[in-house]
Amino acid sequence: QKEVEQDPGPLSVPEGAIVSLNCTYSNSAFQYFMWYRQYSRKGPELLMYTYSSGNKEDGRFTAQVDKSSKYISLFIRDSQPSDSATYLCAMRTFNQAGTALIFGKGTTLSVSS
Amino acid sequence: DVKVTQSSRYLVKRTGEKVFLECVQDMDHENMFWYRQDPGLGLRLIYFSYDVKMKEKGDIPEGYSVSREKKERFSLILESASTNQTSMYLCASSSRGTSLGLAKNIQYFGAGTRLSVL
Numbered sequence: 001q002k003e004v005e006q007d008p009g010p011l012s013v014p015e016g017a018i019v020s021l022n023c024t025y026s027n028s029a030f031q032y033f034m035w036y037r038q039y040s041r042k043g044p045e046l047l048m049y050t051y052s053s054g055n056k057e058d059g060r061f062t063a064q065v066d067k068s069s070k071y072i073s074l075f076i077r078d079s080q081p082s083d084s085a086t087y088l089c090a091m092r093t094f095n096q097a098g099t100a101l102i103f104g105k106g107t108t109l110s111v112s113s
Numbered sequence: 114d115v116k117v118t119q120s121s122r123y124l125v126k127r128t129g130e131k132v133f134l135e136c137v138q139d140m141d142h143e144n145m146f147w148y149r150q151d152p153g154l155g156l157r158l159i160y161f162s163y164d165v166k167m168k169e170k171g172d173i174p175e176g177y178s179v180s181r182e183k184k185e186r187f188s189l190i191l192e193s194a195s196t197n198q199t200s201m202y203l204c205a206s207s208s209r210g211t212s213l214g215l216a217k218n219i220q221y222f223g224a225g226t227r228l229s230v231l
Contacts, residue, residue, distance in 0.1 A: 008153070034219070043117075043203055043222035044156075088156070090220075100146070100171070101220055105155030 003027055006089055006104030015113045019076040023089035023104045026070065030091040030102075033065050035074045038086045038106070047087070048074060079111045116140070117223040119204050124228045132191040134226050136204030143209035145187035146220065147171075147179060149200040156203065162187055163209065194230045202226045 006023045013019055021035075032051055036044035048063040050056045050072075056063045062075040072091075076083055089104040120135035138145065146161040148171075158171030160179040168179050176198060180188045187206075191198055205220040 036222075041225070041227070043205075043224045045222065046219055049219060100158055100161060103156040105153070 003102050004089065004091065004104045007107055008105055010108040010110055012110045012112065013079055015079060015081060015111055017079050017111070019079050019083070019109060019111075021074040021076075021087050021089075021107050021109070023072050023091075024070055025072070025091060025102075027093065027102075028067070028070065029093040032092050033063070033072050034090040034101070035061075035063055036088040036090060036103075038088060040085075044088055076109075079109075081111050081113045084109060084111050117204055117206055117221050119202075119223040119226050121226050122224065124226060126191075126194050126228065126230050128195060128230060130191075130194045130230075132194050132228070132230075134189040134191075134202055134204075134228070136187045136189070136206075136223055137185050138187075138206040138221070139185065140206065140208070140221070141184065142206035142221075143184070144207045144220075145181065146205040146207075147177075147187065147189045148203045148205065149173070149198075150203055150225075151200050159189065194228075196230050198228065199230045200228060202228055 004025045035048040037047045038044040050063050053065045053067045060077045064073040086106040086108045088106045090101040092101050117138045126132050147159045148156045150156050157173050159177050162168045162181040178190045203225045204223040207220045
């Protein structure tokens with residue numbers, strides 16, 4: 001079983017839809033959870049960052065962590081064509097040596113106008 | 114703003130050539146990373162460095178080496194390029210942090226170098 005699983009999509013939605021992106025993980029020691037957004041032919045950029053369980057909201061974006069289920073989600077409200085990108089989840093443990101992040105493979109999202 | 118700069122956006126090299134990919138960050142970060150990204154495989158860590166002249170192998174170090182002579186610069190070297198090294202290469206940096214704060218976990222990425230080996 002891979003440490004982090006993420007459905008690659010592609011996911012296609014109309015403008016204005018609510019989008020749910022998800023990752024599951026197997027290592028219960030993961031404490032820090034991140035979502036990166038990557039536009040075509042660009043490097044990933046940090047979108048959301050949460051520690052341990054709970055929700056975090058930033059504008060149209062909400063990150064949710066359910067540690068009991070080992071499941072994290074990113075919700076996008078009122079999706080826009082500019083949200084079309086690949087979304088990568090990433091996580092790490094509290095004391096993981098080398099500070100390396102574990103990434104999901106990414107979900108490709110397309111929002112049509 | 115953190116800036117991670119990769120020297121080339123696109124490179125075309127021939128099989129057997131020695132290839133250097135350069136990365137520079139301007140935030141005095143201790144940690145620097147090299148990944149490759151391939152369709153269906155996601156981001157895979159090649160090497161990382163947590164200090165000058167220090168390096169650690171990642172998941173796929175074979176065929177690669179790295180150099181970190183200065184804190185701001187981390188180089189990836191393909192000793193003898195092969196066609197299976199055609200890929201998108203991404204450099205990242207992060208702060209080690211002086212406490213258990215969250216900021217040290219955030220990796221900042223460069224724009225990537227798309228390497229084609231013919």
